[in-house]
Amino acid sequence: MKKISIFLITFILIFNTKLQAYSSDPKTFIEELVNEAILKLSDKNLNNEEKAEFIEKVALENVDIKALGLYTLGELRKSSEKSDLFKYQTTFQKYFLKSLTSRLTDYSTSKFEVVEADKKSSNYTIVKSKIIPTDGSPEIKIDWRIYTKNPEKPLIRDLIVEGLSLARTQKEEFASILSSNNNDINILIDKLEEFLKN
Amino acid sequence: MYSKKITSLLTSIAIFSLLMNSGIKAADECFEGLSRSIFKFNMAFDNAILEPIAKGYSKLPDPIKDGTSNFTSNIATLLSIPNSLLQGDISGVGNATGSFLINTSVGILGIFNPAEKMGLKPHKEDVGQTLGSYGIGPGCYLVIPVLGPSTARDAIGLIADSYIDPFAHITIREKELFGISGNDIDYYSVRGTTAVNFRSENITNFNSIEKNSIDLYSSFKSIYLQDRENKIRNSSDTQDDWGSLDN
Numbered sequence: 001m002k003k004i005s006i007f008l009i010t011f012i013l014i015f016n017t018k019l020q021a022y023s024s025d026p027k028t029f030i031e032e033l034v035n036e037a038i039l040k041l042s043d044k045n046l047n048n049e050e051k052a053e054f055i056e057k058v059a060l061e062n063v064d065i066k067a068l069g070l071y072t073l074g075e076l077r078k079s080s081e082k083s084d085l086f087k088y089q090t091t092f093q094k095y096f097l098k099s100l101t102s103r104l105t106d107y108s109t110s111k112f113e114v115v116e117a118d119k120k121s122s123n124y125t126i127v128k129s130k131i132i133p134t135d136g137s138p139e140i141k142i143d144w145r146i147y148t149k150n151p152e153k154p155l156i157r158d159l160i161v162e163g164l165s166l167a168r169t170q171k172e173e174f175a176s177i178l179s180s181n182n183n184d185i186n187i188l189i190d191k192l193e194e195f196l197k198n
Numbered sequence: 199m200y201s202k203k204i205t206s207l208l209t210s211i212a213i214f215s216l217l218m219n220s221g222i223k224a225a226d227e228c229f230e231g232l233s234r235s236i237f238k239f240n241m242a243f244d245n246a247i248l249e250p251i252a253k254g255y256s257k258l259p260d261p262i263k264d265g266t267s268n269f270t271s272n273i274a275t276l277l278s279i280p281n282s283l284l285q286g287d288i289s290g291v292g293n294a295t296g297s298f299l300i301n302t303s304v305g306i307l308g309i310f311n312p313a314e315k316m317g318l319k320p321h322k323e324d325v326g327q328t329l330g331s332y333g334i335g336p337g338c339y340l341v342i343p344v345l346g347p348s349t350a351r352d353a354i355g356l357i358a359d360s361y362i363d364p365f366a367h368i369t370i371r372e373k374e375l376f377g378i379s380g381n382d383i384d385y386y387s388v389r390g391t392t393a394v395n396f397r398s399e400n401i402t403n404f405n406s407i408e409k410n411s412i413d414l415y416s417s418f419k420s421i422y423l424q425d426r427e428n429k430i431r432n433s434s435d436t437q438d439d440w441g442s443l444d445n
Contacts, residue, residue: 102406124438162434172416175416
């Protein structure tokens, strides 16, 4: 009986993990992840809270939020105190997740197609894709910057929508705040916290 | 009379050289305080006038919106012809000219876009892009009332556009071309409709940026500068500035 229970628990754990894990091939990884996201976000039986929960879970597992936070901080990441960096990273993660869920919960049905994968180096692959809205709007070209240093666990670092990098936009937005506030990382953290309160 | 013209020309060249100084990066501001004030004015203008019109426009039936978008886009193609020529892009000249002629004739004054179905999809080119293709940097960043984000190079290009754009030539310059002429109202109606069409296609995007930005001015600045870089390169491929950021 005990053996059966252990077997069942192990089976459930393995099965569950398999359901959530995506392929390690960057192209298939994006294909699987986005198609699952489209299914969930267009599911009328899920409310916004459930959708937000799903987005957060997927983002935490598959987006390199830590690296994104450091990238958006620019050169300041090299000179900041460890404690400030830690505080910034924690706040940035919350900011990123809130901003992401706000963008995606109102998602309207679209078709998604991965076009090709372009391996730039051993660390990066750009997966090119397009979204074809079903309401007849023009298709949207989206490139995914995938960090592949660990080939078993690809991570998304940036989304480039029609040539516009979301990470770069964020970085330049933060740079402007920092440059007008004597490069004080705490002012940036305050601004992010203010955003989280609203 | 002539000395006044020469003085204005020399002043323009001096300002142009100052703003285009190679030491200035696009991220640098010409006059940030003023640009931020103009940006606030533009946002108020957008909220009060442009966005409501764009929302109304977006409710029109699709064939009307498509026809309007095709019509304004076809007229905009005219500016790409001299600019492609100035960039030495002969296939671009052919594409833009072919597209304009086919859409104006078979596509009934540009309301339909048969050229695209025939594989003719010209890049939109302007003088700012042409100067960029010559290696001239963007100069500093500024915001123009109503028109929005720009750079020193693109602002100069905008003025030059009105001199080499055949459509501007026959409307605001009131000249005749192949027996066709128009007036100021034609020019500003087309430009206004282009703006409304663009705004209506981007209602969700604008709302999302407004909602998620902690410094909206800088977000628009970044988006504008990235877009211009892509247009000059005629490519939307991303450039790698992640360096050796490893976890």
